[in-house]
Amino acid sequence: MKRSKSVYLFLAPALVMVVVFLLFPMVYTLSVSFTRWDGLSPPKFNGLENYIDLFRSRAFLVSLKNTFIWVIFTLLLPVGLGLLIAWGVSNIKLAGLFKAVFYIPLTLSAVTTGLIWVWMYGPQLGVLNNLFRALHLDFLAHSWLTEVPLNTYSMIFAWTWRTTGSNMIMFLIGLQALPKEPIEASQLDGFSKWQTFIYVMLPMLRSMTTVVVAMALINSFNIFDIIYVMTSGGPYRSSETLAVTMYRESFVLFHMGYGAAVAVVLSIMVLLVSAFYVREMTKREITY
């Protein structure tokens, strides 16, 4: 009895933190999502009206579509490239240099990354367009952040530039921890390097891949800062994601109830997708 009491005592600080900073805001946000509230006058209960309005709103549907585009391309590019680069640089000379080159962008904040790429993408004075013009490839010069849907892909590219390095490091850790025997055995059996990578190393990397993909999934669903800096979700709300829509509705328009409804939808999506993914990936343990 005495022992169980002391257990609760040790648990208490963490529990208080979870309740105050996680559970309470979640429940509060959920309750706000059923109201109409401008943050000044008392909230008025309006049932499911915010949720109905959400799915009637063209801006919300565009935002939903953009969120999925971000999720898909974040998995394909920063994660996929991170994996390939990790494999590519793991056994070459000057590996340290390559690792540093790919890792350096991660040391910049998302806001700084956004600003750098706003200057890169500038229509008249931007580096990219001027490079194309200097090479007489004028047809490749674009208004990267105002042409729809090019603007979303331009931002995904900037995000890829920043985050590939972190995925590369994670995969490098995973690759270094792999047992040597199965890899050597596959090479003795005549596997090419690529075949060894696909059929031997990749399955053994499953646990690391699960972590990297799960983190990328959650981050891409919640993507906000780089978009806010680069386009503010514009032009005409064409590049908003759910996190940007939530912020705009809550803190620009002060439609607190509507913004909370977006937050609830986003949270449910992240929870469902990541829980499903992690459960599926951890079902089977690889043994070697």
Next chain:
Amino acid sequence: MSKRISGLMVGCSLLFLFFGLAAAAEPELVLMHDKGGAPNYQPVYEAMSDACFEATGVAFKQVPYPTTEIHMAAVRTALPTNKAPELFTWWSTYRMKPLIDAGLLADLTNLWDARKGEYDPGVRGAFEFNGRVYGLPGSMAYWVVWYHKPLFEQYGLSRPNTWDEFIELCDFFKSRDIIPLGTTVQGRWPTFIYTEQFLVGMDPDFYEALMVGKAKYTDETAVKAFEVYKDMLKKGYFSDPGTDIWTDFPRLFGQGKAAMILMGSWYAVTLESAGLKIGEDFDAFLMPSVNPKSGKVVIYEASSPVLVGKKSVGLKDALKVASWWLTPEGQYMFGSLSGGQIPCNTATDISYLPQVKQNIVKTLKTEGYRLVNRYWEATPTDICEEAVDKFAEFILKPDAYMQVLGDLEKIAQDYWREHK
């Protein structure tokens, strides 16, 4: 030893108590503002506090926020509580209406009445609802066309007096591969700049009616204004809509690759920070009305308005600050400290202004220009915030102007249905 430690502790406690009581005895007024991201603004408010203290015996402490959104959220959260800021910067007219409706702003009508004759009635109107006035302007901004003076001189061009002359200028620069007019959709809000100008230039009465829901975006006047704008967009008179007007445009302008931009009188500071000299490298003119029958009209903006929190502890002292800020001296101080901004109080000595801005003020006065409030403040925020995105859609897809106008009218109708 322990006695010494105890003595030290008691001494420290007394010291803390003393300073605590001193702080409690003299509550310092707070001015919350959103210029935290512009470091050169913080000395302005510091100096304003010093000047105010000298004149009234009341000083204030600034609390800067780095972005507009954070500032707005902080102010809105604090206003209904006993931690309400005494003073805070905001925006006029419909941007401040929710705060008035919630009963959170101090009534400044008496302070304005004491300054009768010193302010244009339109400016007072920007802070007035139901006959009561709830804020004061930091300074005044007029929306003028900034033009590249050496380019005009090089080609022997003069400032336009009519709409046709203005279009001739645009044609001239376009034919020489110089961007006639700067524009952008970046940052969302700048999309209303030319839209409001052409609406006002078509018919200022219609514009004012449109702002308060007494006219429609689908009315003939609005359609005509959008058609004028569409033609200009299609003729390529504007810079790429992705141009950053804070960094890229001043450089294009400085290099003589762009000739003009319609912007508030505060934009001179942006051009100056790019190394250009006002009066030498650039000058300003007032854009002629599209429709000559509209007369001489200029869009104004009550810049950096200051409002007073009704529930603030230091309300009495805050009213003293507000009263001083409205005086010619207060307006002079803020205008001169903040990089040569135009004062709102017409009795203010404007000799501190650069000659270009003095000329604007004189022209407006001598030629009897009508002042019209800026779109951002003049129409309800819920309409404006959606409209600026619709204007962006129009700028990027000019042929879709009728659809955009239809959407705008629906947004306006939805709002006015609920708020009339």
